[in-house]
Amino acid sequence: MDARSRFVCGITAIAVICGPILSAQAPDRRQLERIEQALRQEGQAVIALADAAPTRTPPADFSLTWHNDFLKAQNGTFVPFIVTIAPRAAQASDALLYVRAARPAAASPESREGRRRPPASEPPPPVYPFEEIYPVTLSDQPVRIARGFALPAGDYQVTVVVREREREDQRGRRRMAAVLRQPLTVPDYATGTLATSTIMLASRLTVLSGPPPAATLGDRPYVIGTREIEPASDSMFRPSEELIVVFLVYNPTVTSDRQFDLEVEYHFFRKSRAGPDDQQPGVPAGLFARPGERYFNRTESQRFNPAILGPPFDPEAGQPVMAGQGVPLAGFPEGEYRLLIRIMDRISKRSLEREVAFTVQS
DSSP states (O other): OOHHHHHHHHHHHHHHHHSOOSOSSOOOHHHHHHHHHHHHHHHHHHHHHHHSOTTSOOOBSEEEEEEEOOEEOSSSEEEEEEEEEEEOSSOOOEEEEEEEEEOHHHHOHHHHHTSOOOTTSOOOOOOOSEEEEEEEEOOSSOEEEEEEEEEOSEEEEEEEEEEEOOOGGGTTSOOOEEEEEEEEEEOOOTTOSOEEOOOEEEEEEEEOSSOOOGGGGGGOTTEETTEEEEEOSSSEEOTTSEEEEEEEEEOOOOOTTSOOOEEEEEEEEEEOSOOTTOOOTTOOTTOOOOTTEEEEEEOOOEEESHHHHOTTOOGGGTOOEEEEEEEEOTTSOSEEEEEEEEEEETTTOOEEEEEEEEEEOO
């Protein structure tokens, strides 16, 4: 059995466990075989949508949104992601969600078809760095599915397919479906130099009483140690809300006596009619507003060192520094903002700058 056949069989197993009950009575062997065959065909139909040439117009019965972040992992880079599914037209109750990450050269079926081989030597089915399928329950509200995968650094193409599940009472009707494709560039955290994760905007940061069971982490990819990040659904906030920013700092310089010292600054710029030379008094040295924006304010800087984090914290063992801010937005007039974050390693004198955009709107 080749890799793709095993994957389709895996789809069948998932669908049998999680799919809807087709009969109120216990099915006999022949009925189970028919169910298994139908579910295998569902999986093949999902993969066929992903394999279709990008030049073909994909179905768009659902509105699909992709969001991902990047975190350092023991092997490669961990990519937690959220797929948001919003029905466009007729209501569907159950669907299959398929996510694939492929190297660009292997992402297009056309590139594989272009390699002519003798008929007796058919090319083997592709093996992708990541592909999984999940049963999902839909509603009349957007549904967010959070998962994650680890990949080596490099360029990929992500393909997301959502296809409505088969139902006995609707045989012969076209299944609602949608396909989303987009490039993904995975950063390399194995260089040993000062680096950060993605800057994450969160709607909530929860401190857990302890590490959650390993069996639950598959659908909780934003658990980091004993903290769980709930990413914000978008970058628009009301003045009554709080801007929660979370990120991880990797590879600070550690001395022979296990000392390290990081300082993090947070600076806000607001879009305005200000020119590039129209700076407000008191702008910190080395900071400059871009054309069309003006320096707005800053928060108190943060320090991270052994005296603050305590003896158990050991960055040499791979522990990242979790940094972030919770900033009430009541004092922010409506408008578009850019948060500039400056991370300084006070021992090596190295520094990084990261930024994230957000909007305050009533």
